[in-house]
Amino acid sequence: MKRHIDTPLTKEKVKEINAGDYVYITGTIYTARDAAHLRMYDSINNKKELPVNIDNQIIYYLGPTPAREGQVIGSAGPTTSSRMDKYTPALIERGMTGMIGKGKRSKEVIEAMKKNTAVYFAAVGGAGALLSKCIKSAEVIAYDDLGTEAIRKLYVENLPVIAVIDCKGNNIYER
Amino acid sequence: MRTVHTDTIIKAIKEMCIEANYILSDDISDRIIQAESEETNIIGKEILGQLVENMKIAKEDMIPICQDTGMTTVFIKIGQDVHIEGMFLEDAVNEGIRQGYDEGYLRKSVVGDPIKRVNTGDNTPGIIHYEIIKGEDIIITVAPKGFGSENMSRVYMLKPADGIEGVKEAVIETVKLAGPNACPPVVVGVGIGGNFEKCTYLAKKALTRNINTPSQTEYIAELEKELLEKINSLDIGPGGLGGKTTALAVNIETYPTHIAGLPVAVNMCCHVNRHISRVI
Known part of the structure; x- marks a missing residue:
């Protein structure tokens, strides 16, 4: 079914989402991919603060192209999620409730999602121009030196995604 | 001189x-548009529709x-x-x-x-x-x-006894393992023969061939057709969420090889299969 959700993504909202739902996300979300995940993971292991409070937040696995003048952001589609699997359970334990990417997740990630009530969405891989139109503001808020891999705070309106794995562990990649 | x-x-x-990076070649974009009209899976058709829209936005608004x-x-x-x-x-x-x-x-x-x-x-x-x-x-x-698909590519050092059936299994296995990660619908580049590095080069080169131009070797052209049909019956579909549009094409290049070997490389490419040539 189609549903619209606003962020922050509370656990109550996560529980209503079922694998297979078309979900349109509005609100603030954050980007992070490989290099930013590694740094956040190191921060958690070293008992340091994360650069962003991820409680009830959604992380979009994205490294955009540079924006032209007058554009909010460049092309902005999802990257492959499985590269983040090593770091993801620690972030879910820290309160992250949603992830947007593409492709399969590990058993460990799915277990952490079930235990802590989180949902995994897929955006359409290779539709970065289309998806960029839903991003209304973008600002680098951490790890500026990582360039495209820096953490960005995005404001999105009706970002179209599909719930692939819900918090009960239902997974529409496994049909 | x-x-x-x-x-x-x-x-x-x-x-x-x-x-x-802004404009896909006509062979690829036409095939995506054709696939959208033929796809029967509801989610698959929706995703192909987004890809068609995406190509239009990329070209008109100059967004990669x-x-x-x-x-x-x-x-x-x-x-x-x-x-x-x-x-x-x-x-x-x-x-x-x-x-x-x-x-x-x-x-x-x-x-x-x-x-x-x-x-x-x-x-x-x-x-x-x-x-x-x-x-x-x-x-x-x-x-x-892109590396979403590059990461899902594989090399097989098959034995001569594995023959053409072994090649087919290698290609199908690679596509299955890639699943949603390679951003289907994919283009599959296959290199058969040569040695360890030559077959990977051939697979990459195969991806730069127009998908409407089959191999000049008759039995290889048939193999391309057969593999495409087999791949599109796997129900991986656009985005890996189901449907009959898993691959847009299978392109194969071959080269002579050693009496003891049958190297096969499968270079996966997403639907954004970018290549452009110029003569100077």
Whole structure:
């Protein structure tokens, strides 16, 4: 079914989402991919603060192209999620409730999602121009030196995604 | 003897990097549009619709088709009667990439060392394949390729006894393992024969062939057709969420090999299969 959700993504909202739902996300979300995940993971292991409070937040696995003048952001589609699997359970334990990417997740990630009530969405891989139109503001808020891999705070309106794995562990990649 | 200045090469590569990342070639875009009209799976059709819309936005609003504007592979065929003047050719190729990725607002996705992983900041170096040909032309093909699909590619050192059935199994297994990760609908480049590195080169080269042009070897053209049908019956579908559009094409290149071997490389490519050629 189609549903619209606003962020922050509370656990109550996560529980209503079922694998297979078309979900349109509005609100603030954050980007992070490989290099930013590694740094956040190191921060958690070293008992340091994360650069962003991820409680009830959604992380979009994205490294955009540079924006032209007058554009909010460049092309902005999802990257492959499985590269983040090593770091993801620690972030879910820290309160992250949603992830947007593409492709399969590990058993460990799915277990952490079930235990802590989180949902995994897929955006359409290779539709970065289309998806960029839903991003209304973008600002680098951490790890500026990582360039495209820096953490960005995005404001999105009706970002179209599909719930692939819900918090009960239902997974529409496994049909 | 014809003389070509490297300024000409730099300019050509710069322009090709930009064009390839904003406008898909007609063979690929036409096939995606055709697949959208033929797909019967509801989610699959919806995703193909988004891809068609995405191509339109990319072209009209000048936003790259995909945010992964790739590591740049450059194939250069150099006529043996050409003299190149100006700078060192390899530096010229990288300068073209540098200018293209800067002026084209493309993502810089290359790290200078595979372990230390610091971004080079200009998407160089590219991967350059040189080939010497007859005559006075220089033929350049620029193929930026994303790593979502590159990471799902595989090499098989099969035995001669595995034969054509072994090749089919290798291709199907690779596509299955790639599943949603390679951004289906994919284009599958296959290299058969040669040795360990030659088969991977052939697989990459196969991806740069127009998907409406089958192999010139009859039984290989049949194999391409058969594999495409088999792949499209796997129900992976667009985005890996189901449907009959898992691959847009299977392109195969072959080369002689050793009496003891049957190397097979499968280079997966997402639907954003970018390649553009120019004769200089």
